[in-house]
């Protein structure tokens with residue numbers, strides 16, 4: 001089955017975390033009714049051209065979409081199932097923070113259609129939570145994780161490591177605590193300092209490359225031992241618990257991006273899959289402008305552009321190599337009309353194979369654990 005996802009971006013948070021470069025904003029008051037009407041309007045617009053597809057996943061991201069009322073969320077899910085064929089096993093994920101107000105809504109979210117919760121715990125250390133600007137405490141994080149595991153069969157914890165001054169020993173202790181709360185899916189991200197963030201302005205440093213590599217290797221080894229496989233560079237899951245929606249991105253399948261600043265990918269027609277007819281959509285970044293444009297002009301798009309063959313090839317290779325199963329050469333051909341080995345640098349491929357960074361089998365090209373440490377550099381070089 002070809003995957004087709006719908007991403008809904010809720011751009012508001014209670015406060016702005018100093019490391020965050022997502023399109024998230026703090027507003028004193030939000031007219032949720034106006035926002036719901038705008039999401040429904042955008043869904044209608046896209047349904048005109050894509051309603052024959054089967055929706056395999058919906059992802060509410062942000063911002064903090066769990067600040068939305070559960071009825072609002074339920075209306076959006078209903079609107080999708082009215083306009084598209086919503087697969088009976090569709091994965092419907094909601095990102096949430098561990099505040100008690102949000103925790104108390106988990107059951108309502110489930111009753112309104114959410115099937116999977118991604119909980120932004122980030123750390124189980126009070127000082128680290130403070131440093132990361134999070135509003136919850138360790139005990140709130142633990143309580144929310146317990147409730148999430150009771151309410152949802154599928155849930156994930158988001159954590160961040162590689163903080164300045166965080167030693168590998170400290171991270172080991174924290175990871176052991178995290179594993180007491182979740183056994184099926186963990187997203188573990190290394191702290192990066194992105195331009196435009198408070199940390200960037202404050203010239204905050206991360207833990208340093210050598211320490212981060214140690215933590216990455218330890219995380220990978222321990223979670224694999226617990227049968228949480230690193231199916232993607234920062235994502236670990238028991239078989240069957242992988243995030244279907246994110247896999248849709250990484251394997252180059254189509255998805256709609258609804259909401260301020262959201263990205264989408266749409267192939268022109270299921271019958272014209274060969275020939276690189278893939279369009280990239282991008283929503284207007286400012287929430288206010290996005291909302292006004294949807295209301296006044298009937299579209300929140302900043303632009304829709306046909307991807308150049310080279311752009312499509314680059315993103316398929318860069319995203320595909322993030323996954324443990326790697327790039328499926330047959331699928332790559334069906335998506336581009338070109339053989340993978342005709343577009344990658346053969347000399348570099350040989351070098352990386354000799355270094356033990358890359359492996360090939362009959363139908364796939366994938367990175368080894370060692371190679372994953374060099375993902376960005378390696379993907380760029382293979383495309384040179």
Ligand code: SF4
Pocket residue numbers: 012013014015016017020021022024062063064097120
């Ligand atoms: S809660 Fe998440 S989206 Fe909101 S500011 Fe913090 S990191 Fe960004």
